Amino acid sequence: MKNPSETPDPIKPQGYVQPLGKIGQYDLLKKIAEGGMGSIYMARNTKDKSVVAIKVMSPLYVHNPVLLKRFEQEYKVASKFNHPxxxxxxxxxxxxxxxxxxxxxxxxxxxxxxxxxxxxxxxxEGIKIIAQVAKALNQVHKDKLIHRDVKPDNILVGKNGVAKLTDLGLVKEILVGDLNLTRSGRGLGTPNFMAPEQFRDAKNADIRCDIYSLGATLYTMLTGELPYKSVNPLETWMKKVQNDLPPPRELNPRISERTDWAIRRAMDSDPDIRPSSCREFVEDLVGKSTRKSTVTTPALDKTEAKQPIETIWFMAYIDDQGKQHVVKGTAKAIRRSFKDGILEDPLKYKLAKSVEGPFEEMKVFPEFRDLAVHLTKPNPTPNSKTQSADPVPNPTSEPAKTMAELNRSKSSTPSWVYYVVGAITIIAISLIIWVVLFLTRQ
Structure with a gap:
């Protein structure tokens, strides 16, 4: 990046802004955003004086081939479209x-x-903005692409009220994959707005993950709250697969029953229950849906209400950084997390029916015994960790008794053995020194 000329301009037109620097044929006028991969600047084309936005990659990542490819892919995808x-x-x-x-x-x-x-x-007002974003996503999906990172930060709203979807760096092609940028079994996106199936495998996600994220975005717009407040991605995923979501009307009673239902349908853990397109989601919101239950409690909820309440289990574990956590979920959700590859080694986790414990190995409980037997067999080709299980979660407060049990499980060797071995070592060294001294005096 070149520094601007230090020679002062004797005649500065009205509205002139001193450039921060120059890149290519563009003067950088103002930094407008900063993210993980770099910064975005308001800039001016020195040739035609047009104002543009320039995303500049951080020097930290210029030698990362995957991020470079993703950066270039954003241009290739976004340049294909001419949509308002x-x-x-x-x-x-x-x-x-x-x-x-x-x-x-x-x-x-x-x-x-x-x-x-x-x-x-x-x-x-919220529905009007979401309807515009839905039009953009319909165009993306029509071109057999999936955005995979729909969220409020990736939607720009102009002063003229026009909403524009941006950040196409995680877009993937439905038929030919993600240009080999996404491995199977790895989740990409933003956890609070991601569909649960996207946690498991971003490579095989379809357009319904964008519908989920669009619903989650409207949820945040109308309630002012994130859809899931959890201390770590694993707990977020557990809540998502159980549809453990506070209804929008519970947080904002001004929301209509129709909109409440439409959002919850779009955010259902089962992709088959969600609308089949973003257009159908908007039809749900404006009352043009062909479904009969648009303004009443969905039949799905009535069915679930008749079912017995499932037991809540508490799962304790220590992460790779040595931090201790407890998450909760139903037996179905916990089993699914192992079978879908979100969690891998059952021996790393202990279960209890109360947060106070006692926590015991999974094989102790009939509900999970088969997982402990089948999933702990040696695998010559270890699975790569998924993004959702890998990030460093924040610690949660846990009972001292529970943590003591977990720490004891990390080593089965009694502490007195170490003292005995140490004492014997000291005696042996002392004897060797004594013999050496004795022989040198002879």
Whole structure:
């Protein structure tokens, strides 16, 4: 990135902004966002004076081939579209080996920033924005692509009220895969807005994961709250597969029954229950759905109400950083987490029917004995860890008794053995020294 000329311009037009620097043929005017992969600047084309947004990759990642490919893929995908609700990509280039992506400039803010400032939206206003994003996603899906990271921070709302979907770096092709950027069994996206099946395997997710994320985005817009508040991704996933979601109307009684139902349908853990398209989701919201239960409690909830309440289990474990955690879930959810590969080694986890314990190995309980037997067999080709099980979660408060049990399980050797071995070693060394001294005196 080149430094701007230090020679002052004697004649500065009204509205002139001193550039922060220069990349390619663009003057960088102002940093407008910063993310994990780099920064985004408002910039001016020195040739035609047009204002654009430029995403500049952080120097930390310029030698990462996967991130470089994903950065370039965002340009290839976004440049294909000319849709009023999709941010257009204009150019991709490098300057002193620093990759940059030139994008359409949107004079506005991200939906996430608006929610942080003003709180929840009115229902009608929120639906109008979501309907625009749904049109963008319909176009993406029509081209046999999946976004995979729909969330408030990736939706820009202009001062003219037009919403635009951006950040196509995680887009994948439905038929030919993700250009080998996504391994099977690895989740990509943002946990709070991801569909549960996307946790398991982002490579094989379909358009219904975008519908889930769109529903989760509207949930946040109308309630002012994230869909799932959990201390770690594993607990988030457990809640998602159990549909353990506070209904929107519970958090905001002003939300209509129809919208409440439409959001919960879009966010169902079973993809087959969700709308088959973003257009159908909008039809649910505006009352044009062909389903009869649009403004009443769904039949699914009535069926579930007749079923007996499932036992809640508490699962304790120690992560790779030595932090201790307890998460809760039904037997069905815990079993599914192992069978779907979210969790791998049953020996690392202990279960109890109360948060106070006592926590015991899975093989002790009939409900999980088969998992402990079958999943602990040696596997010559270990599975790669999924993203959802890998991040470092925050610690949770747990009973001292439970943690003592977990720590004891890490070593089966009694402590007195170490003292005896140490004493014998000291005596042996002392005898050797004594013999050496005795022989040297002879």
């Amino acid at each position: 609700n999709l941010v257009r990509a204009l150019e991709f280039g490098t300057d002193n080996e620093l990759p940059f992506l030139v994008l359409e400039f949107v004079n506005g803010e991200s939906l996430g920033a608006i929610i942080n400032k003003q709180g929840k939206f009115e229902e009608l």
